[in-house]
Amino acid sequence: MQKLTSAKPxxxxxxxxxxxxxxxxxxxxxxxxxxxITSKELASTLGLNEVTVRNDLSFLGETPGKRGVGYSIDGLxxxxxxxxxxxxxxxxxxxxxxxxxxxxxxxxxxxxxxFISAAFxxxxxxxxxxxxxxxxxxxxxAISPELASMGVNIAVVITHxxxxxxxxxxxxxxxxxxxxxxxxxxxxxxxxxxxxxxIRIPCDLKALFHRVxxxxxxx
Amino acid sequence: MQKLTSAKPxxxxxxxxxxxxxxxxxxxxxxxxxxxITSKELASTLGLNEVTVRNDLSFLGETPGKRGVGYSIDGLxxxxxxxxxxxxxxxxxxxxxxxxxxxxxxxxxxxxxxFISAAFxxxxxxxxxxxxxxxxxxxxxAISPELASMGVNIAVVITHxxxxxxxxxxxxxxxxxxxxxxxxxxxxxxxxxxxxxxIRIPCDLKALFHRVxxxxxxx
DNA sequence: TAGATTGTTAATCGATTAACAATC
DNA sequence: TAGATTGTTAATCGATTAACAATC
Numbered sequence: 001m002q003k004l005t006s007a008k009p010x011x012x013x014x015x016x017x018x019x020x021x022x023x024x025x026x027x028x029x030x031x032x033x034x035x036x037i038t039s040k041e042l043a044s045t046l047g048l049n050e051v052t053v054r055n056d057l058s059f060l061g062e063t064p065g066k067r068g069v070g071y072s073i074d075g076l077x078x079x080x081x082x083x084x085x086x087x088x089x090x091x092x093x094x095x096x097x098x099x100x101x102x103x104x105x106x107x108x109x110x111x112x113x114x115f116i117s118a119a120f121x122x123x124x125x126x127x128x129x130x131x132x133x134x135x136x137x138x139x140x141x142a143i144s145p146e147l148a149s150m151g152v153n154i155a156v157v158i159t160h161x162x163x164x165x166x167x168x169x170x171x172x173x174x175x176x177x178x179x180x181x182x183x184x185x186x187x188x189x190x191x192x193x194x195x196x197x198x199i200r201i202p203c204d205l206k207a208l209f210h211r212v213x214x215x216x217x218x219x
Numbered sequence: 220m221q222k223l224t225s226a227k228p229x230x231x232x233x234x235x236x237x238x239x240x241x242x243x244x245x246x247x248x249x250x251x252x253x254x255x256i257t258s259k260e261l262a263s264t265l266g267l268n269e270v271t272v273r274n275d276l277s278f279l280g281e282t283p284g285k286r287g288v289g290y291s292i293d294g295l296x297x298x299x300x301x302x303x304x305x306x307x308x309x310x311x312x313x314x315x316x317x318x319x320x321x322x323x324x325x326x327x328x329x330x331x332x333x334f335i336s337a338a339f340x341x342x343x344x345x346x347x348x349x350x351x352x353x354x355x356x357x358x359x360x361a362i363s364p365e366l367a368s369m370g371v372n373i374a375v376v377i378t379h380x381x382x383x384x385x386x387x388x389x390x391x392x393x394x395x396x397x398x399x400x401x402x403x404x405x406x407x408x409x410x411x412x413x414x415x416x417x418i419r420i421p422c423d424l425k426a427l428f429h430r431v432x433x434x435x436x437x438x
Numbered sequence: 439t440a441g442a443t444t445g446t447t448a449a450t451c452g453a454t455t456a457a458c459a460a461t462c
Numbered sequence: 463t464a465g466a467t468t469g470t471t472a473a474t475c476g477a478t479t480a481a482c483a484a485t486c
Contacts, residue, residue, distance in 0.1 A: 085432025
């Protein structure tokens, strides 16, 4: 017999946009924007088709809008947060040197996006006394099952490339189930049962080179 | 009459994988791997279907493989580089504070991926005397048409969120045609004729929260 | 009731995979 | 010739857009 709980997983394209809507609505609420918005407004702000937006939102189960009116900014954000499995402040662990992780925080404003930095682990022995946001930076080897039992299931890896795989393995052993890898590293083994998302800065850059080189030829 | 040069653009999914193959082959060559590889090897290393690999490579025009044999590592990398419009060392400009940009270089090894950091611009007035890789860090306002005329068409933006749009606008004025934005910023206006790629760390994280929350429910 | 906007079903478009002939 | 692996055409799958009925 099939598990009843596991309906089809949300398509990746849809899931990414739902996350994006959640970011946008959070932004609007922080800017004290109130009341209702239409799928048209949402779509045009993000450069999407309005049907795409409505279609995406239909994945939320209970229909979130009012015909003739639109969506409640506050209510829709709430529903999205719930669907995404986001607690009010979502705890994330960070693995990387103190310098790199604190630099990350100077362009990625974690709290504004609803996250909380819950733990820090560094591959650099010189970071044994380092502190970020008033919290001690620990050794990578200190990654342990306490992490997941404390409710930290998600981690960001931004170490030197030589430490990426080891970090992932330790996080997986500690019960972390979702890992975002920012370090460009061509081949990575994802441990069984762990979601590993790789950001590939070099590929994004090479793709841009291609697109731009075509422009040049036309000119 | 239609422009003859502008055939259909390469589909984004294909283009990203072609860039990925280029990264992998570069890696293999740096590790002195020689000779031939098959689409099967390429695919299994990257967790892809081997037909996908062959299909992608068919976009290169002249067929790059030998039936019964496979692909020359060196030859294929060459063809990919040419298709992608990558010079031997591809110049990229970086916009962001000296601290953040130098931190970026400690987890993203630009040269290993075939790039050269060609210019630095910082939004931070304290960076007026800063130097990265022996090159002076300039003010954002110093971004000028010289950039593009020097052959720098691609830039990475990793400033504080408040400076993202301004940086993009200045780069566009300077003739930069491809911009990769690493700073999470929900809404960005892409100037006419400029390719802007946004990396969305918060969305990737929120998507992971969703996937992981489903695992919890099943357990 | 009229106007607006949602939610859903159908149609199109793009991307992936399978099947197979071509050829080294 | 036999074995291997490519390149291409066809079939499937997923994602986007269009059309329209439902309803606030």
